[in-house]
Amino acid sequence: LPILNPRTRRMKKYSPEAFKFYMEQHVENVIKGYKARTSRRWQLEQEMNKFSLNDASKSEMRKMLFQKESNYIRLKRAKIDLSMFDMIKKIG
Amino acid sequence: FKPHKSIPEGSHQHELMRHAAATLGSGNLQLAVALPEGEDLNEWIAVNTVDFFNQINMLYGTIAEFCTPTKCEVMSAGPKYEYHWADGVTIKKPIKCSAPRYIDYLMSWVQCQLDNEEVFPSAVGVPFSKNFMSIAKTILKRLFRVYAHIYHQHFSDVMGLGEEAHLNTSFKHFIYFVQEFNLIDRRELAPLQELIDKLISRDKEKYK
Ligand SMILES: [Zn+2]
Numbered sequence: 001l002p003i004l005n006p007r008t009r010r011m012k013k014y015s016p017e018a019f020k021f022y023m024e025q026h027v028e029n030v031i032k033g034y035k036a037r038t039s040r041r042w043q044l045e046q047e048m049n050k051f052s053l054n055d056a057s058k059s060e061m062r063k064m065l066f067q068k069e070s071n072y073i074r075l076k077r078a079k080i081d082l083s084m085f086d087m088i089k090k091i092g
Numbered sequence: 093f094k095p096h097k098s099i100p101e102g103s104h105q106h107e108l109m110r111h112a113a114a115t116l117g118s119g120n121l122q123l124a125v126a127l128p129e130g131e132d133l134n135e136w137i138a139v140n141t142v143d144f145f146n147q148i149n150m151l152y153g154t155i156a157e158f159c160t161p162t163k164c165e166v167m168s169a170g171p172k173y174e175y176h177w178a179d180g181v182t183i184k185k186p187i188k189c190s191a192p193r194y195i196d197y198l199m200s201w202v203q204c205q206l207d208n209e210e211v212f213p214s215a216v217g218v219p220f221s222k223n224f225m226s227i228a229k230t231i232l233k234r235l236f237r238v239y240a241h242i243y244h245q246h247f248s249d250v251m252g253l254g255e256e257a258h259l260n261t262s263f264k265h266f267i268y269f270v271q272e273f274n275l276i277d278r279r280e281l282a283p284l285q286e287l288i289d290k291l292i293s294r295d296k297e298k299y300k
Contacts, residue, residue, distance in 0.1 A: 011153060022150055023147065026147070030124050
């Protein structure tokens with residue numbers, strides 16, 4: 001067998017309680033996140049109609065919201081990676 | 093991977109089917125996998141791929157003590173499917189190895205991709221590489237094999253830990269996601285096809 005790649009780490013052990021807690025929180029957050037994002041999008045339309053913006057401004061505002069949402073999920077991904085790293089360092 | 097067609101289906105499949113109903117009830121995950129309006133497809137796939145990796149990493153971490161080189165001499169998903177490891181770069185010729193070693197290789201390879209800023213940029217404004225989609229597909233295809241191994245070889249361990257609903261929920265979310273964007277070939281999903289059909293048909297009933 002080839003020698004283990006230096007990047008290979010032994011799989012870390014997790015307690016079933018930790019996994020269960022993580023999954024319960026995660027699924028709840030996925031559904032909540034979906035609802036919140038849908039509602040932000042809807043709210044923007046409401047607000048824009050209230051101020052009777054023209055089509056060009058509306059499309060500009062939508063683009064801004066999309067960009068904000070997109071940046072948010074990128075930062076969320078970066079944060080997850082970092083916290084995982086910390087955990088591995090502390091425990092391993 | 094090599095399907096072993098000659099070996100008959102074990103009875104453990106029925107065990108899986110009986111427990112397919114146990115999921116965490118908190119709304120329809122199928123709605124939540126769709127690409128949000130205005131979102132970049134790569135960004136959406138990236139954030140979800142990281143989530144699935146974290147879930148599978150933790151899940152396997154709970155049963156790792158049962159997945160030993162003696163108990164799981166080969167990386168299999170039931171009697172019909174066996175996987176040999178190759179990453180196409182450092183290991184080109186597929187090697188036959190124990191499941192824990194295979195999964196170690198696999199998860200380390202995925203971690204390596206997720207940590208690569210050129211593939212998974214983490215700073216705002218940095219674009220994805222041109223081959224992002226093909227790498228993401230390979231990651232998800234390989235992560236599926238960990239689910240397949242756990243379902244086929246360690247479902248009784250999962251039941252013993254009382255986490256079958258959590259596993260089913262994680263897997264169902266994964267399947268909805270890969271099906272929404274057609275990220276894994278149907279033939280790769282074969283080791284768990286029956287379970288997939290069952291999990292999804294249950295939701296169709298529930299959210300009619
Ligand atoms: Zn095993």
